[in-house]
Every structure is written in C-alpha cells, then in structure tokens.
Amino acid sequence: MATIEHAAVTEHPTSTGLPNTKLAMWLFLASDCLLFGALISSYVLYRGASLVGPYPNDVFDIPYTSVSSFVLLASSLTMVLALSAIQRGDHGRLRIWLLATAMLGLTFVGGQVYEFTVFAHEGLHLTANLFSTTFYVLTGFHGTHVAVGILMLLTLLSFSFAGRLPQERAETVELVGLYWHFVDIVWIVIFTVVYLIPTGSGPT
Amino acid sequence: MASVSVPAERPRGLLRRPTATTGFWSWVATVDHKKIGILYGVTAFAFFIVGGTEALLIRLQLAQPDQNLLSPSAYNELFTMHGITMVFLVVMPLSAAFFNYLIPLMIGARDVAFPRLNAFSYWAFLFAGLFIYSSWFLGGAPNGGWFGYAPNAVVDPTRGMTFYAIGLLIAGIASTVSAVNLAVTVINMRAPGMTLFRMPVFVWMGLVVQLLLAFSLPIITIGLVELLFDRRFGTHFFNPAAGGDPVLWQHLFWLFGHPEVYILVLPAMGIVSEILPVFSRKPLFGYQFVVFSGIAIGFIGFGVWAHHMFAVGLGPVANTAFGISTMIIAVPTGVKIFNWLGTLWKGDIRFTTAMLFAIGFIAMFVIGGLSGVTHAVVPSDYQQTDTYYIVAHFHYVLFGGAIFGLFGGMYYWWPKVFGRMLDERWGKVQFWTMLVGFNLAFGPMHVLGLQGMPRRIQSYPESLGLTFWNLVSTIGAFTIALAVLLFLVSAVRSFRQPKEMAADPWDARTLEWATSSPPPVHNFDEIPVVHALDEVWHRKYAETEGGRVVPVPAGGSGEPGHGEGHAIHLPGPSYYPFVASLGLPILGYGLIFDWWLAGVGAMVTLAGLYGWILEPSAE
Amino acid sequence: MADATGLGPEDAAAPRVGHARHPSPREYVRIAMILAVVTAAEVAIYYIDWVHEKGLLVPLLFLFSLIKFSLVVLWFMHLKFDSRTYARFFLMGLAGAVTLYLIVLLTFRTFA
Helix, strand or coil, X not given: CCEEEECCCCCCCCCCCCCHHHHHHHHHHHHHHHHHHHHHHHHHHCCCCCCCCCCHHHHCCXXXXXXXXXXXXXXXXXXXXXXXXXXXXXXXXXXXXXXXXXXXXXXXXXXXXXXXXXXXHCCCCCCCCHHHHHHHXXXXXXXXXHHHHHHHHHHHHHHHHCXXXXXXXXXXXXXXXXXXXXXXXXXXXXXXXXXXXXXXXXXX | CCXXXXXXXXXXXXXXXXXXXXXXXXXXXXXXXXXXXXXXXXXXXXXXXXXXXXXXXXXXXXXXXXXXXXXXXXXHHHHHHHHHHHHHHHHHHHHHHHHHHHHHHHHCCCCCCCHHHHXXXXXXHHHHHHHHHHHHHCCCCCCXXXXXXXXXXXXXXXXXXXXXXXXXXXXXHHHHHHHHHHHHHHHHCCCCCCCHHHCCHHHHHHHHHHHHHHHHHHHHHXXXXXXXXXXXXXXXXCCHHHCCCHHHHHHHHHHHHHHHHHHHHHHHHHHHHHHHHHHHXXXXXXXXXXXXXXXXXXXXXXXXXXXXXXXXXCCHHHHHHHHHHHHHHHHHHHHHHHHHHXXXXXXXXXXXXXXXXXXXXXXXXXXXXXXXXXXXXXXHHHHHCCEHXXXXXXXXXXXXXXXXXXXXXXXXXXXXXXXXXXXXXXXXXXXHHHHHHHHHHXXXXXXXXXXXXXXXXXXXXXXXXXXXXXXXXXXXHHHHHHHHHHHHHHHHHHCCCCCCECCCCCCCCCHHHHCCECCCCCCCCCECCCCCCCHHHHHHEEECCCCCEEXXXXXXXXCCCECCCCEEEECCXXXXXXXXXXXXXXXXXXXXXXXXXXXXXXXXXXXXXXXXXXXXXXX | CCCCCCCCHHHHHCCCCCCCCCCCHHHHHHHHHHXXXXXXXXXXXXXXHHHHHCCCHHHHHHHHHHHHHHHHHHHHCCCCCCCHHHHHHHHHXXXXXXXXXXXXXXXXXXXX
C-alpha cells in the first residue's frame, strides 16, 4: 500500500506550469493595490479640506523627498541585480546587492522618520488636521511595508550566509523582489499624488 | 497500511516538529485540510448556537411592546454581536469548512497549496472570534451595529467598537490569506485532465469567492484601520468637526460589504449545484451558464455597493446608476435559478434531507431575491430602508439561502466526512421544522417593515399595532431553535453508529466520492486522471444510443491513475501556524490596554513566523 | 561582440532561466537611469511656473508616474517576460482599485 512520508519534496507539476508561490505573491500584490488605493483615495478626498494648518505647502520639502524617491528607486535596481546574481549562481554579488537594497531601504525609512519629526516640530502632529490624518496613515502604512521588506531582505541575507539560499532557491529572492518593487511603485504614486500635485497654488 | 515517518532534517527553532497523528495536539498542529475543515465547521457551529441565542434574546425582547428584558444598551450589543457573529463567525467559516474539506478532494489534489498557511487562517479566525467575544467581559461588546457606522462608532465611549475594529482586522487577515491559498489551489493543483470547465460548480464558486475576498477585504481593512485610528489616536477620518466625512466610512464598508454578501451566498449556491444533480440523477442543467453567472455575480457585485446608501444623499445620478446596476445583478442570479429548475425537471428525484434543503434554498432565496429587487427601485427603497422589510430580505437570502444551503451540504457530505449518515427521518423532521419556523420568524417582518417598524429599536409602543406579527416572529425564532436542537441531537446520534460507510453512498458524480468515507489522510491512493465533467458518474455509467443510462462494469471506464509510486509525500504537522496567529489577539489587547502587551504580541507572531520559515517546508 | 539584439558580451551573463528571457544587469541599469531621469523631470517641472500656469503640471506628472510605474512593473517585476496569468491577476487588482475609488471620489464630487 501507500507509504506516506513527511519530508521535503521537489516541485510538483502544477496545472498552469507556474509555481504556487509566485502566483500567490501576484495575487497578494493585486489585493494590496486595493489596500493602498483606499488610503490614497482618503488622502485625495480630503485634499484641501483641512480646517486648520499646517498645510502641505507649509511643511513639504520637495528636494528632500526627491532624494528619498531616488533612494527607493535605486533600491529597486539593487534588488533586481541581487536576483540576477543568484540566478547566475553568484552568491557574493547576491549578498552585496541584498545588503545594498536593505541599506537603501533603511535610508528611505530613516529619511521618512526624520521628515516626520521635522513636520511634527512644525506643528503637524498626527491629529492636527485632515492633512496630518491622511498623510501620516498613508505614508506610515507604506513605511511599515518597507520595514517588513527590509526584515525579509535581512532574513534572506542571513539565509545566504548560512548556506540556506542556494541557486535552486532563487525564486525566494524573486518573491521578495516582487514585494519590494511593489512597495516602490506605491511610492511612485504617493510621491506624485501627495507631494508633487499641489494642494492650492504652486510651490512655496 | 500507510506509515508515517518523521523528517530526516532536524529543524532549528525551539519547537520540534510534532509527530502525533491522533489526540488533542495533533489537532493543534494539523495542516491537513480535512482536519482544518472540521475545525472550521465545529467552531462555526458553536458560534451559530451563540449567535442564535443572541437572536432569541432579541426576539424575546420584541415579542411584546414596551418590554425591558434588555436595556437599550444591552439590546444594541446583542443585535450588533448577532450580526457580527452570523456574518463573520458562522456563515463565512462554515463556507470555509466546506471549501477546505472538499476543494482538494474535488480537484483530485492531496491538500491545498499552502497547508501551514491554511492552519494559520483557522487559528487566526478562532482567535478573532474569541477576541471579539472577550469584549463582553472587558468593558462591553461592540454596540454600533455590524456595519459600524461613523460617527457613532467613533465616538462611542465604551470599548466595544475598538474590539470590533481589531477583531475584524484579525479575521480579515485570516480570510485574505486563506483566499490566496484556496485560489492558488484551484488554479494550480488540479488533477491531470481536470480543466477549469471540468471542475464541479462548487469549486468554481469557491474560486469566485476567494477572488471576491482577496479584492474586497483590503478595502474594509483600511476602513477599520481608519476607524481604529480615529478611536484610539484621535485622527479625523470620519470627524465632521475637522472636516471629515462619515460617509467615507459607509463607502469603504459597503465596497467590502456588498461583495461580502455574495461571499456569503455563493458557496451555498455551489452546494445546491452539487446536490440537485445527484438527487435528480441528471447532470446540472446548463453547467456553463451556472459557472458564468457565478462569475458575473462576483464581478457585478463590486458595482452595486451604494444601494446600501440610497438614503444618504449621494444625489440622483449616483442613486440611479446604482439602482440600475442592482437590477442588472438580478439577471445572472435568475439564470442560476432557471438552471436549477431545469436540473430538477424530469429528473428521477430522491427527496433526501439534503435535497429538501437544496430545494428549500431555491424557494427561500427567490423570495429574498424578489424583495431585493424591490429595494433596487430607489424611491421604493426610501420607504423600506432601515425598516424590518430589509431585515426580512436579508434573512431570507442569508438564512433561507446560505444557511439552508449549508445545512443541505452537511446532510450531503456528512457520510463522506464522518463515515456515518445523519438519520434521514430526523433530518426531514428537522427540515420541515426549520422551514416552518424560519418563515414564521421572517415572513411577518415584510409586513412589519411596510407598517413602519424601524430597525434596531429596543422596543415599540402598543399603539403602533406591531404586536401580533412580532409575537409570531418570536414563535418562529424559537421553532428554529428547536430545529437546530434536533440537528444537534441527530449529529450526536450519528456518532453512535459504527464508522462503516461506502465511498459513494449517494451514487454521486464528483471526485470526492471516488475515495473512501472518510478519505485516507492522503486523499487518494492514486491521483485520478479526469476525462470529463462529473468524472465519477462517467466512470460508473455510460449512455446508450437511446440516451439511457447504464452502469459500466466495475473497473471499466476508469483508467489507473497517475500515482507517485508507493511514496506519497505529505506536508508535516507544525505548531508554528498556531504560534504565529496567537500573537495577533495579544497584539490586539495591547492596542487597547498597554503598549508592552502589543510588543509581546508582535514578538510572538514574529517568533511564529521565523520558526515557520526555518522549519523544512515538507510540501 | 554584439549580436543582433545589440547586447554585448557582458549581457551574455543574463541568465536564461526556463523559457523566460531575463534582462541583463546592464539592461536593468539602463532602466534605472531612465527612472532617475523621469524622476528628475518630475521634480523639475514642479518648479517651473510656466508649467503650472498652463495647467500642464498634473497631466505631465500623471504621465511621468505612469512611465515609471510601467517600467518597474514590466521590467523589474518581469511582467513583460512572464506568463500572462500574473499580469491578469495584477491588472484585476489595479483596474479594480482605480475604478472603484474613482467612482467613490466622483460621488464626493472631488473633481468638480
């Protein structure tokens, strides 16, 4: 009769030929679009509706945030270079690029934290007005997503050093990469909609 | 004999990989979709009793005018908890029970795509339910209605609505994760030869439901986060004094809430689509139409949400648009009804209890659907909204629809899951009692609503002339309770029988009946190869040229399946899904009471997740 | 020596995993350069009064962010080279989000 073993197995063939994990990740990212869409819409809905200040023009530092944007975009590059490395079996480069991505991510988050403390100093604490409400929750959610991504990157890095990330498991890096790029494209939208599209008339 | 062996690689982490296959801990550590399905079913049924008791208390209070069995604030908690319980803790997990147990079997798979994630979803659901219910003891239960409208939900000074927000967030995580899991399972793990259009309708409805969940849950997640932030941290998402708009909550809630009602009823529609053909000895009439109408319902279901907001003041353009889309959605629903009737037509009908519930579903759902169509007419809805007419409608579709369908499923699949039948005579008594009780309870509510009885009122004065039908309704509610009691007794009695059941006691059509009752832990000795829709039926019967159905000689049309030799690899049990989900309610309590507790919760979840990824994935 | 695709020898390092083509590191860097340039353009037009006066700011920003979004999704996330199935699911979520929230905002007359 059949012998059942509880053990690690190689990939089963799937009905579509696509791996379960990658399909799952894309489905999850699709649902995440609705998550961020709700937050972004809340922001757009309340744009210009705050009854009291500070208002966006009072606090935004576009050059500063632009640098942040470049940092996050660069991290997408390093991420994809990490993937490319492991697909070639180059573990040295994999680790360098993974570390770089994590560092750039940390820079981004650090930059946001600093930005928020400056804003708070200028009177924009969480409950100040509609702008603060929608801004902090939206960017906070995004920042949390980035932080989770950094955790995953560092985990991958430690796995690699522990010899648990061979070339055959390149897909794991790909999955983390998909998540990371998604977080990047959400920022592309946030940077445009929140920072660059003016609330009111033109730059300060 | 099947033998189970422990993995060779010793995992790191504090917890060893559990090895028990029976007993309490085997249930805590199980990743077997069948055990998880049973866990969902038992838990959901327990909540059904609780939610039903809440309903009985409500009905006792309303049986006579001007009563004070329940204070207004207690009454608010009861109808809120009744709604939350029935929607999130009963119908959704009961459907999950059926999906979990049956989908892998129906598609010829050994388990779902991500078994540990599956277990995580169950535990997170259980903890969410317990978390919400703990509010009774920790400052008061949610009292703002299951729909939690702002600004009331924001400003209510008791803790209840914070429990509501956090509890539903946890439940949402459970369901989102499960949705991705089951969707990938259906898309990717079908047996050889099982194309999408050879899948049972139940599996199709399962796929549609998972996609509805995946795309609607994020919306309410944000709504609940915004509610939580407004309550806990003083933000202004729904605060009119700061320029915020409570209507935003309504949009976010109903953008989820409407797809949710299809999430609640499509599984039952899938069940009915399985039961009718078997007990008519005919294939489902218009299989493709039933499938496509299910997909259409799912899709259009995203376009009707503001019909819950006709009286809010969105304006004539919005109201008209949503009125039209709501009428449109009646079309695919009607298509299903006609196809079910077509299945029954000229069939060789067996009136088993399962069949009675399936037919009952059709009748009750049509009534509920008809009242639904009347709501779609906007000026008419202005009179109906917030009255008992609406309460009648949704109980007809959710109880007469979803619950009846789920009971039908219980009678139908009980022999497969437990290896015993539910007694058919008791079943018929239970069915008729439930049908009568249900109609007595909710039929009069149409009248009460049109007579002007508002929803969510703790009492009504004698002078309104609402007493008679309220009393009838209460009698109906207790009759339902009797029926549920009958079911429980019948269920217990069934376990007194010996566990000897044929693989296919109903002479059915789909793959779950091709394996023993109950199935072995690995589902199928050999993965079946599928050649047709209703594969099992075609293995048993062929059609003569005159269209007569004749049995195929045993072992005839079936082809030996593509086995994997003698070694079947199954995912091993794991404690980590339990651990990872345990951190969530702790985090929840921390958000309410103390930040250090939130930290503890986060750490527990993180520890669970790390243990999980360090464990060898024995998939 | 470049072949007909215009790729140099270092691009031969591009792995051919399965049937899907993977861009080489060099191509990825090129995409990143484009992203940087477009971002710089976004910031630049923010400061040009003329763009604001002509009401071009929002349409241009929309266009630029669309370009960046597409480049990351198609190239970095590999959707251009992968199975259509992934793209279909992602598009379901994206289109759903855009449509539903646009309708909500319209009912609030946000764009009035």
